[in-house]
Amino acid sequence: MHDSWDFGPVQVQALPYIPGQRGEPQVHATLARWLQRAPEDPLPLQRDVHGRPRLLAPYDGFDAGWSHSGERLLLAVGREVVLGVDLERLRPRPRVLELARRFFAPAEADWLQALRPELREPEFVRLWCAKEAVLKAHGRGLAFGLHRLRFQAGDPGAPLRLKDCDPALGAAAEWQLHEWIPQDGYHAALAWRPRD
Template structure:
C-alpha cells in the first residue's frame, strides 16, 4: 500500500491576537505558545503561580522540565485572565478526579472551559464557553516500539492500517491516532485506560473522524513542523480561531 500525500502536510497560520480580544459563544480559540522563555520571563511567570504550582515545579529533577512547567502554567494563567478580566495570579483552579484542571468554583459562573497540552517546547491551550473541550499535542519522534504501542492501545483496524504503512509514515500516523484519541478523552475527563475504546477513522491522505461519538467534532491541527495535534469539541457549528501568544 502506497500513498502519494501525507495528511496533514504543513503548519497552520497562527495570527497575533487582536487587542480587543472577544470570545463569542460559537467560537473556539486555540493558542500556541513556546515554553522556552528567557530567565526574566520565567521569573515573571513564576510570580503568578500558586504555592501548590510552585511546589509541583520544584519537584522536577531537570531544570528544563521545571522551566517548561512554570512557562506553561504562567501562560495559561495569562490567557485565562485575559478572558476573565482578572490578573493572572487571581485565576484559581480546582482539579477533577484524574487531575484535570478546571476553573475554581468562584470562577465557574463565567462558563469558560479550557484545556492545555504541551510537548517538548511547544504548548496549545484551547478555550471556549460551555462546550466540553480537549486538545492534545505531540512532537513526532522516532520510537522503536511504535507498533507494539499501537497493538496495545489501538483498535485492530487502526493497528492494521498503521502496520501496513512504510516505515517513514508509521510514526506520524501513530501520533495522529494518539492525539485524536487523547483529545477526546481529555475533553470527557476519562483517562488513558479508555484509549483502546475510542475509534478514530483516518488515512495518510484524509483527515480524522471520530467514530465513537458522532455528536462530537474532531479537528486535526498542525501547530509546527514535526508536530501534530487534535482538538475535540462537544457538538458542531462552532468557528475556530488560532492565536499565537
C-alpha cells in the first residue's frame, strides 16, 4: 500500500481519517510540512464564499484540497494548478441507475444502463469520483451540478476523458484526470488544470 503519489504538478498524501471529525484540522501538519512551515504556525488558509479552501500569500501559487471517506483521507497539493481530489470507500450502491438518471448527463446514464449489471456500480463510482474531483477544483462542488460536465467513457475500466462541460469550468481539454486505487476498498480521482 502506498501512502504518497507524484502526479507531476500535483502531490498526493494518504492519511488516516477519524470519522465524524472535520478533515481540515487533520491535514494541517502535513500541509505545513509540504509548505515548509512549522507545524505549530497557523496556515494561511481561508475558505471562499462557497467554502473552498484557498492558500493565501506567500503560498497563493499553490492549490490544496482533500477528501475523506471511511477511515482514509487524501491531501493533494499542486503548484500553478487548480486541483480537486475525491475519495470514495467502495460499498454496495443498489440504486446507481436511479442516481445516474437523476444527477448525471443523459449519455452517461445511458452508458451505465447498457453495461452488464455487475459492472454498473464500479463504473458509477468512477464517474462520480471524476465528476466530484473536477467540481471540487472549480470550487462549487456538488451544488454546481454533476450533469454540467460529461465524461467520455469507453470500455469499462478504460480511462475517462472529460468530453464537454459548462463554460464556467473552463475548456474540457485543459483538464487532466488521474484515477487510482489508493488501497483496497477505495477509489480515488484527482483532477487538475493550469491556473488561469
